[in-house]
Amino acid sequence: xxxxxxxxxxxxxxxxxxxxxxxTYDTSENNYYLFWYKQPPSRQMILVIRQEAYKQxxxxxxxxxxxxxxxxxxxxxxxxxxxxxxxxxxxxxxMKNRGGADGLTFGKGTHLIIQP
Amino acid sequence: xxVVSQHPSWVICKSxxxxxxxxxxxxxxxxxxxxxxxxxxxxxxxxxxSNEGSKATYEQGVxxxxxxxxxxxxxxxxxxVTSAHPEDSSFYICSAELQGGPYSGNTIYFGxxxxxxxx
Numbered sequence: 011x012x013x014x015x016x017x018x019x020x021x022x023x024x025x026x027x028x029x030x031x032x033x034t035y036d037t038s039e040n041n042y043y044l045f046w047y048k049q050p051p052s053r054q055m056i057l058v059i060r061q062e063a064y065k066q067x068x069x070x071x072x073x074x075x076x077x078x079x080x081x082x083x084x085x086x087x088x089x090x091x092x093x094x095x096x097x098x099x100x101x102x103x104x105m106k107n108r109g110g111a112d113g114l115t116f117g118k119g120t121h122l123i124i125q126p
Numbered sequence: 127x128x129v130v131s132q133h134p135s136w137v138i139c140k141s142x143x144x145x146x147x148x149x150x151x152x153x154x155x156x157x158x159x160x161x162x163x164x165x166x167x168x169x170x171x172x173x174x175x176s177n178e179g180s181k182a183t184y185e186q187g188v189x190x191x192x193x194x195x196x197x198x199x200x201x202x203x204x205x206x207v208t209s210a211h212p213e214d215s216s217f218y219i220c221s222a223e224l225q226g227g228p229y230s231g232n233t234i235y236f237g238x239x240x241x242x243x244x245x
Contacts, residue, residue: 043232053164053217055236101169105234113160113172113221114234 012037012104016117023092024125030077031087031120033102039063041107044078044085045114050098058100061085063107089122097124128154128224132237139244144208147240149220155200156222160234161193164217176203210244217241 013036023029035044046058061069061078068076073093077086089096099121103114129152139145149159157178162170174195175183182195192214194206203222207214219239225232 045234047236053219053239055170055219055221055239057233057235060233103234105232107232113162113175114170115172116169118169 012039012106012115014102014104014115014117016100016102016120018120019118020121020123022123022125025092025094027092028088028090029092029122031089031100031102031122033085033087033117035083035085035102035104037083037104037106039106043105043107044076045103045105046074046076046085046087047101047103048096048098049101049119055101059087092124094124094126096122098122128222128233128235130156130220130222130235130237132220132240134240135238136241137243139210139242141211141244142209144206145210145242147205147207147218147220147242149203149205149222149237151201151222151224151235154222154224156203156224157200158223159197159203160221160223161195161203161205162219162221164219164239166217170219173205207242210242212244215242215244 015034042063044061048056048058059071073090075088099119101119102117106112131150133148159176161173164170173188176195176197178197197203221234221236
């Protein structure tokens with residue numbers, strides 16, 4: 011079974027600062043996907059960024075980027091120039107690449123607060 | 127991005143009754159959908175995997191007869207909470223798998239979620 015660990019229950023930074031959320035996982039799979047989802051107070055799960063394990067290049071989406079270290083099983087999310095709207099719960103998630111046979115395994119989440 | 131719609135957003139039902147929640151993929155076909163439950167201030171817990179045209183696969187500890195899942199078409203999966211009790215009150219959220227699209231491989235998109243309150 012897979013496990014996903016987010017060791018930071020809550021983080022708080024000032025607007026415009028850069029913040030890094032950590033995530034580690036444990037799996038015996040070699041082919042998988044990793045995701046970061048944002049859940050604002052509305053509870054809607056919003057896909058922030060996605061990484062395929064076979065790709066060495068770190069994924070980036072505008073102000074969001076990841077540091078994917080496959081050997082260390084680490085998948086951190088960096089948010090640059092943080093904005094008030096970034097305040098939310100952030101969940102790291104793992105999915106095996108088996109053609110959709112499995113759902114996502116989530117970490118416990120990190121509550122990110124962006125202070126004005 | 128791909129759109130997944132969930133309905134209703136909020137529902138209140140009496141103890142002992144059944145309630146149905148719908149999950150639709152609006153702009154893509156989803157052979158696989160997933161149902162999650164989220165308790166306050168906790169993470170999402172996978173309840174079951176819904177496969178179009180076949181029986182759902184339930185996670186350990188989830189009662190199949192209580193949480194009925196039907197995936198009758200490539201765009202619709204339903205979750206029916208039968209004989210609801212107050213302890214079933216929770217936030218239920220579905221997701222659908224998109225193969226291809228803006229990313230290669232598979233990506234999971236979520237519905238807006240449904241708050242169920244059993245009184």
